Amino acid sequence: MSLFRPQVQQMTGYTPGEQPQESGWVKLNTNENPYPPSPLVKAAVEQALAGRLNIYPDPLATEFRKVAAELFQVDPDWVLPGNGSDEVLTILMRTFADAGDLVSAPYPSYTLYETLAEIQGARFEKIQLNPDWSWPTTQAQEISAKSKILFVPNPNAPSGNRWSDEEIISLVPPQGVLVLDEAYGDFCDQPHKGELLKSQAGERIIVTRTLSKSYSLAGIRFGFAVAHPDLIQGMQKVKDSYNCNTLSLAAALAALKDQEWMQANTKKIQTTRKHLMAELGKLGFETVDSQTNFVWCTHPDQEHERRYQDLKRRKILVRYMKFGLTAGVLDGLRITVGTDHEVQTVLNALQEIG
Amino acid sequence: MSLFRPQVQQMTGYTPGEQPQESGWVKLNTNENPYPPSPLVKAAVEQALAGRLNIYPDPLATEFRKVAAELFQVDPDWVLPGNGSDEVLTILMRTFADAGDLVSAPYPSYTLYETLAEIQGARFEKIQLNPDWSWPTTQAQEISAKSKILFVPNPNAPSGNRWSDEEIISLVPPQGVLVLDEAYGDFCDQPHKGELLKSQAGERIIVTRTLSKSYSLAGIRFGFAVAHPDLIQGMQKVKDSYNCNTLSLAAALAALKDQEWMQANTKKIQTTRKHLMAELGKLGFETVDSQTNFVWCTHPDQEHERRYQDLKRRKILVRYMKFGLTAGVLDGLRITVGTDHEVQTVLNALQEIG
Structure with missing residues (x-):
């Protein structure tokens, strides 16, 4: 056994x-x-190092959330920090998908979504993209209609293409959430700043970001989610209280400040x-x-x-x-x-x- | 809805x-x-800061696991690192307890066990300790017999008392695992070094440790599990690949080296x-x-x-x-x-x- x-x-x-x-x-x-990364990162970590590492970090990541919220032109209670967007995705899965629930994602895309669904005991359905990386729209909407979470990396990996806002909005699950994984969002010719969150379907969209790529901080493990406070509140219950540490919080804050x-x-x-x-x-x-x-x-x-x-x-x-x-x-x-x-x-x- | x-x-x-x-x-x-914390910590983090933060950390935490393993006189594949022992406890819950499975813990003790069971959808049973903080042995063994995980903080919180090794061994679930949460283990008059892992019931015991308390690193968020490699292997599948960051790994390694x-x-x-x-x-x-x-x-x-x-x-x-x-x-x-x-x-x- x-x-x-x-x-x-x-x-x-x-x-x-x-x-x-x-x-x-x-x-x-x-x-x-x-x-x-920005030289401000090193300076900020050194300052944090001179402080007290024997004390727990701020469980609410107050300072970080303030700065991240400004970037997205939302209030700080729209922001949830995590150890890399991987942890944010894990928290999302544990917040929204029960055992047996349907979770979906385009395919080919980031394979971690399926792994996380597997761990959670959720069912997972791949939405096979067309050979030109466009969506099979009717089929995608059918699957979305049954999904508790639809993960959409935009731009997509490994293809690198980006889908239009209209397309994303048309895919929001009517009885679930769409996780818009913008790990590579800053590399777009026209980067987003959470515009989709303010659309009508926005209250069921969760944007995730990472500092690993555009901010050159893969070693720091820092990512965050931006979504309506009602959604963040549920995720808050699931995340470990002190998930981000004093040094990574200092690094992330400094990096975000140096746009x-x-x-x-x-x-x-x-x-x-x-x-x-x-x-x-x-x-x-x-x-x-x-x-x-x-x-x-x-x-x-x-x-x-x-x-x-x-x-x-x-x-x-x-x-x-x-x-x-x-x-x-x-x-x-x-x-x-x-x-x-x-x-x-x-x-x-x-x-x-x- | x-x-x-x-x-x-x-x-x-x-x-x-x-x-x-x-x-x-x-x-x-x-x-x-x-x-x-040890001054070696600051030096180690400064060295890591001078390195490349744009690169992912070692997902296997090779160096840290080597040093932690030496402390417990086991091989490195007995060790799994996490962001504080809180993350290790989360990983344990997601590895061993399915929705509906029974998870138990003494009461009063660390209340996070119940929260984690709740998130996982597991049933949770409190084993009420006697007024002198001793175990109601017969009843405890009955509950243990049905448990997939029995969490035992030893020393216990909030009482601070420590139970004997014999008592702990008698409580190992016959069809599950006993998580021996030694967050405060170093403060005992006679600290453990994983002796129980080498007992006959040891292959179903998982020891967890944190660097938040005795190593003065609550701000760093670092903990780890020590258990038989068969158990660690399953936990490895559940944890995020890069759960620990470059700076916290450096800090933890330095702290452990300065016993x-x-x-x-x-x-x-x-x-x-x-x-x-x-x-x-x-x-x-x-x-x-x-x-x-x-x-x-x-x-x-x-x-x-x-x-x-x-x-x-x-x-x-x-x-x-x-x-x-x-x-x-x-x-x-x-x-x-x-x-x-x-x-x-x-x-x-x-x-x-x-």
Whole structure:
């Protein structure tokens, strides 16, 4: 007899991208920002370090919520902080989806949604996207109508495309919530500031954000949700009281205050992204118009896994991904937009290995 | 219709101890350590700060697990880190207790166990301790026999007493796990190093530890579980991949390496505790022999709430707690063992307010 819950016993668990701990890698596999965070972060953490670590942090993250709320032009009670948006997604699942409830998400997209549903004992339905990454609207709405949570990463991963606001609104579950996972939102040409929350369907939309990508703070583990206070209040009951620590709160606050720094980095990444897409095209790859800090590419010869392995042998990590669709297997490479130098390295290597 | 899961809709949520954010309080209500953490912590965080925060932390916490494992004389695959032992308890609940399963804990004890069971949709049964804080052994074993998880804080909170190893072993659920919550373990006159894990029932025991108390790192949010690798493996599937951040991992590692610092602080606290208990006795209070960094006290006149309020007016925070037992209401004050000066302040105030 297993001591575990049956779901836990059966599942394999989520596999994050490889994180080699030794240096010397060109690491373009987990969508980290190649640029350092704002210098204000270091200063803020040093100040927090000089304070009292023996005391619990503010369980309400008052200061952080104030600044995050300003960015979204809402009140602080619209904001809930977490250890990375992963923890925010976990809290969402535990707040809204009961065992047996239906949870859905587009497919291919972020595979963690399914893992979290599995842990929760919820049913999970994939909404297969069309080959051009558009929604099968009628079918999507049918599934949404039965869902307690529909997770929509916008821009999507691994494709990098962004769907329109109208499309998102049309997908809000009539008896549940739509989680708009904007992990990559700052990399869009026209970033959102929570406009959808103010739409009529907005009281059933929860926007999630992370500081891991645009704010260059993957190491800090900080994310947050923005939603109507009625929804935040329920999530508040589920989250651990002191989920964010003194140092990460200080870092996150400082990072959010330095919008200029973040925007300068995303601008650089947008430029490099354009270059990467163009050059991949010249090498015979097909790419999706990316609104993120990564590019999804496929090659007509289908030798994606071989290329991933060849690159890895050269200490270049990209993400090889494979999805089972009704029409067959879809695989490809997801390449993080690193520095110009890193991107040139992977492009040169791709040219060499053919 | 509520969008929340019914459990979440109905519950009130856990209320942590008050955390005034302004200074000027004598804060003896949340069992924080009055002494700063090891200076190695600051150095380690500064070093981590000089590194790359834009990169994800090691999802396996390799270095931390190695050092924690050495302390418990086990292999690193016996260790699972978390954001405070609160997160570890959450992970345990989600790994072992399905909706409808029975979860139990002694009562009065740490009330978070019940909150976590509630969120999970598990049934929760309180095992009412005897007035002298001993176990009602027969009844406890009957409840344990039906439990998927039995949480046992040892030493117990709010009483501060510690039960014997034999007693703990006799309570291990035959078809579940016993979570031995040793948040206050380091303050015992004879601290444990996971001896129970090596007993015959040890493969169904999970020890949890926190760095919030003895290591003076409540602000860092770090705890960990030690258990047989078969159990850790299941918990690993449930935890968020990158649950601990680069800075907290560095802080935790440094703190664990400086055992001497931690032990010097716990020794000071043991001495102050003795003094606090003796003086409370002189003021007419009854105390429990504490093996922790707090003292539970009651007064024959039963005016505990009035004293709590009177102290608060003087900017002294202690914890007033109230428990409904079959025999009636039990209430009292839980006073954290602060510095000698803080303890003298609360003692003087108690004398003045009568």
